[in-house]
Amino acid sequence: MSKNAELVRIFVSIGDLLDLIGEERFKPEAYRRAARSLESLGEDIQKVSDRGGLDDIPGVGEAIAEKIREYLGTGKIAYYDRLRAQVPPGLLTLMQIPGVGPKTTRRFWIELQVEEPRGLSQAIAEGRLTGMPGFGPRKIEILTEGLKGLGAAPGGAGERHPVVVAWELAERVASDLRRAAPVKELVIAGSLRRARETIGDIDLLATSSEPEKVFDAFSHLDGIREVRLRGETKETVLFDPGIQIDLRVVAPESYGAALQYFTGSKDHNIRLRTLARDRGLKINEYGVMRGDTRIAGLTEEEVYAALDLPFIPAEIRENRGEIEAALERRVPPLVELPQVTCDLHLHWEDPAKELPGPWIDAAHALGLRHLGVVLPESDGAREMARGLRTRWREADPRSTVGLLVGLERPEGTGPVLPEGFDYLALAAGPGDPPPIEPPGPVPLFVGHLPPPGQEPRHRWIAWAQREKVGLELTPDPTAEGLDSGDAQRVVAGEGRLFVTSAARRPAELHRIELAVRLARRGWVPPGAVGNTRDPGTPSASPAARRRPRARRGRAPGTRRS
């Protein structure tokens, strides 16, 4: 586990422990807020500490910064150890039961001397909960069920899913529900709209004048495993394969306020509501209120405008400086899908059999003018590239979508482009980057980066930045490209990146939209994205493409100082 993740775990634990010993509620919340901040930090906490940046992290003040430094220096936090010594560890497990929070757990501990799950089971069996104020038959039933589910619960709370999995499920469910229910708007909200790299649960927002009918339809969609909760404005269900979806339905006039609220993040909203209150306003999911008068709520733009703020793109709403930037009118323009002209990372599983037609159609639908198929280096790769071009011309005689063929070379072979290919796709690896010069204007990107938090990853990213080699940003987790935090640093260092779908089938080409959202999450402007320009422009002349200059005076494999 990375140091960031370990600190998140510790601060969440400290929050729980403080709740259990009965500390006033704002202190535990402060530790949780700090944990949330670290979770979305996107940079190695050691690096932040080394450059003296801990104080800049929202929710980290003097005391918590000192505890972070203590952890980085010694691997321990004495305060945390002292708290743990005061509280039986089994109580933290009890608090994981759905519907059981700190207050309830504390009552088990103080009133029943129960310190762990087995003790609670026993207390229930002996009837010791019966007659306790607040514990009716239904509550005891829920506790019994919750105790059973305490072990490894697949699909349970806390499990996170890769954003691409959640996004494709959400799109499918949304499209099913649009057909099945009387909804006016139906959109994805929550952390999925913010394009977090991993998703806990999916939030959908609908507007309708007949919420009952919407919930009825939602309850009967394909793929539903269980309806967990249903009220007048929201319903929570568990979908296959174990992803929870929350659907909220509001009246059309509240669409903007509700979308703003349900998109989050929590800390962004708290900042916004605090700002509102300072100005004599109140924000909730139904609108912006001045006294009893609703002054905004139809659109998100209206909500921000009511606070004298420009619109803040969903992907950067993390309370990581976006509100300050908005107050000072310096939120940069972020890259948008229509600006992207090509996708340079397609896998064509079986070029001998598969037809180009569906790829061309998918490219049209997304407004892409070029598609780049990446072939792994092999003896037959050049022949395969030639065959691809011929069949592409036959399928698209008017050349509405251009075909580019890239060659993927394994780590360490260096960016020398053989005849018959348009660009190189260089795979990174556990070792060091190649000590050679990239071939001029030829697009080139690096996938398969070493895992986050490991030093070789930083070396590859630094190398690419220095050499102006484009780095790949894709939602496909198997491609091991940049994440949005990397992207933000790459752009800050004036590096360049490429958004790609890494699609294996035409139906996956739309993942480039998700790649764009991830880039936006990293505050990436259009100018920093290599494939917002057309690669077929004369700047990449055939000569430049075929004859990269090799760097002299250094043998392959030599390290750069």
Next chain:
DNA sequence: GCCGTTTTCGGCCCGACTGTTTTCAGTCG
């Protein structure tokens, strides 16, 4: 414990849902 476009002290977002209650506490997001 954090934080400041009234503040270095005195506040700390806001509402839905549930179970157990005759008006609310706890939990959750």
